[in-house]
Amino acid sequence: MKIWLDGGLQDIESARVSVFDHGLTVGDGIFETVKAVDGRPFALTRHLDRLTRSARGLGLPDPDLDEVRRACAAVLEANPMPLGRLRITYTGGHGPLGSDRGEHGPTLVVALGETARRPDSTAVVTVPWTRNERGALTGLKTTSYAENVVALARAHEHGATEALFANTVGQLCEGTGSNVFVVLDGEIHTPPLASGCLAGITRQLVIEWTGAKETDLPLDVLERAEEIFLTSTLRDVQAVHRVDARELTGTPGPVTAKAMRVFDERAGADLDP
Numbered sequence: 001m002k003i004w005l006d007g008g009l010q011d012i013e014s015a016r017v018s019v020f021d022h023g024l025t026v027g028d029g030i031f032e033t034v035k036a037v038d039g040r041p042f043a044l045t046r047h048l049d050r051l052t053r054s055a056r057g058l059g060l061p062d063p064d065l066d067e068v069r070r071a072c073a074a075v076l077e078a079n080p081m082p083l084g085r086l087r088i089t090y091t092g093g094h095g096p097l098g099s100d101r102g103e104h105g106p107t108l109v110v111a112l113g114e115t116a117r118r119p120d121s122t123a124v125v126t127v128p129w130t131r132n133e134r135g136a137l138t139g140l141k142t143t144s145y146a147e148n149v150v151a152l153a154r155a156h157e158h159g160a161t162e163a164l165f166a167n168t169v170g171q172l173c174e175g176t177g178s179n180v181f182v183v184l185d186g187e188i189h190t191p192p193l194a195s196g197c198l199a200g201i202t203r204q205l206v207i208e209w210t211g212a213k214e215t216d217l218p219l220d221v222l223e224r225a226e227e228i229f230l231t232s233t234l235r236d237v238q239a240v241h242r243v244d245a246r247e248l249t250g251t252p253g254p255v256t257a258k259a260m261r262v263f264d265e266r267a268g269a270d271l272d273p
């Protein structure tokens with residue numbers, strides 16, 4: 001397996017970053033996960049726009065997007081696979097043992113892992129911890145993901161694959177690695193970005209392609225929604241058949257099934273929508 005580091009391809013076994021890299025010591029980094037179908041990245045331009053927005057939010061120098069594109073292409077070419085997940089990581093780089101940034105420039109790593117198409121439906125749980133809709137990192141795709149790791153472990157303990165957060169004012173927000181949509185009176189709704197959720201690429205495409213509305217939703221909407229689904233780069237559109245103890249029969253419901261169809265058709269036709 002070849003990855004991109006220090007401006008070129010390296011063997012993953014011998015590639016090294018500093019043990020004082022701030023991505024490791026203080027979680028000062030950002031990332032993108034990009035789906036690659038037969039070696040071709042999906043929605044790469046949107047992912048690179050978000051990478052730049054996240055860098056600016058953290059005060060990191062803008063990533064060199066030409067290099068990131070070259071890195072993605074080189075890693076994909078070196079590691080052929082039918083369905084892959086590119087992982088672009090960009091950190092504050094080697095720094096002092098504190099939170100101040102050092103003189104060294106950022107670290108860019110591009111790696112690739114194999115993935116599989118997700119099942120059409122899944123179970124989710126809600127967790128008692130909240131997303132902060134007004135934090136310095138809100139809406140940025142940072143490597144400070146430990147809270148998501150803890151919540152996802154909770155989901156797995158309950159036989160689910162995703163955990164859903166409310167924000168600090170009790171509104172539905174997002175999952176650990178996905179956005180959430182609900183169907184009410186036949187219409188699709190998803191929490192607005194002001195809820196504190198990530199501006200998911202899949203979320204945005206589903207809004208554009210289905211006309212889903214951005215609506216403030218209380219967490220308990222999950223107890224009455226006719227249908228619920230998740231979106232993410234690796235899940236695409238995935239129906240929810242259980243939320244906590246509530247079973248949703250007939251999953252995927254008709255509105256979700258249509259959203260899945262529309263997404264598959266449009267995404268399949270245009271790799272850089």
Ligand code: PLP
Pocket residue numbers: 033174175176177178179197198199200201202203231232233234
């Ligand atoms: N929300 C969070 C916290 C995420 O980490 C992700 C993706 O990893 C998403 C939402 C979905 O975003 P996207 O559709 O861009 O993958």
